[in-house]
Amino acid sequence: MKFTETELKDCYIIEPNVFEDDRGYFFESFSQRIFEDQTGLKVNFVQDNQSRSSYGVLRGLHFQKGEYAQAKLVRVLEGEVLDVAVDIRPESGTYLQHVAIKLSAENKRQLFVPRGFAHGMVVLSEKVEFFYKCDNYYNKASEGGIIYNDPKLNIDWILKEKELVLSDKDNKLTTI
Numbered sequence: 734m735k736f737t738e739t740e741l742k743d744c745y746i747i748e749p750n751v752f753e754d755d756r757g758y759f760f761e762s763f764s765q766r767i768f769e770d771q772t773g774l775k776v777n778f779v780q781d782n783q784s785r786s787s788y789g790v791l792r793g794l795h796f797q798k799g800e801y802a803q804a805k806l807v808r809v810l811e812g813e814v815l816d817v818a819v820d821i822r823p824e825s826g827t828y829l830q831h832v833a834i835k836l837s838a839e840n841k842r843q844l845f846v847p848r849g850f851a852h853g854m855v856v857l858s859e860k861v862e863f864f865y866k867c868d869n870y871y872n873k874a875s876e877g878g879i880i881y882n883d884p885k886l887n888i889d890w891i892l893k894e895k896e897l898v899l900s901d902k903d904n905k906l907t908t909i
């Protein structure tokens with residue numbers, strides 16, 4: 734498993750070792766021991782989430798506040814997304830900077846989004862099956878969000894504005 738820290742501290746791109754044979758392939762999609770060895774971070778994932786979306790769907794930018802803050806390990810089981818993590822740790826040297834990387838079933842990349850980040854993704858393929866592990870439980874009262882097109886963040890979501898499909902909740906989010 735290859736771990737590459739992004740320009741944002743504690744935010745990692747993870748690429749698995751894939752073993753191919755006549756039957757297909759095999760890879761470890763998560764190992765707590767390797768994760769902790771490679772990152773020096775402690776995580777304890779307690780909830781797994783899965784969502785399905787069509788082309789143009791943009792989910793984000795989301796986070797949970799306070800004691801319900803969540804780190805997430807995200808990946809794509811089918812299709813391709815542009816995945817975005819925004820550093821919203823006020824004390825961070827990279828406050829309000831973001832990383833955007835393509836995650837697909839084909840490239841099998843994962844992104845580790847630490848606590849203190851907002852997270853979002855947009856679907857680049859016809860369909861996407863999205864899967865992620867969280868280190869804290871969902872708590873509706875702790876939900877927070879930032880509008881995807883916040884000018885301070887200036888995220889290039891790749892698709893045209895008119896192609897984007899957002900939930901009413903996400904359309905009503907405000908700037909940071």
Ligand SMILES: Cc1cn([C@H]2C[C@H](O)[C@@H](COP(=O)(O)OP(=O)(O)O[C@H]3O[C@@H](C)C(=O)[C@@H](O)[C@H]3O)O2)c(=O)[nH]c1=O
Pocket residue numbers: 782784792793794795796805852853854870871900902
């Ligand atoms: C996130 C979540 C939602 N739900 C419910 C609430 C709601 O009725 C329905 C859909 O919720 P949402 O519209 O918030 O789902 P969605 O827009 O997919 O939210 C997700 O977006 C990505 C970008 C993230 O980073 C995630 O942490 C999460 O916020 O599912 C849960 O029961 N548990 C959960 O953990």
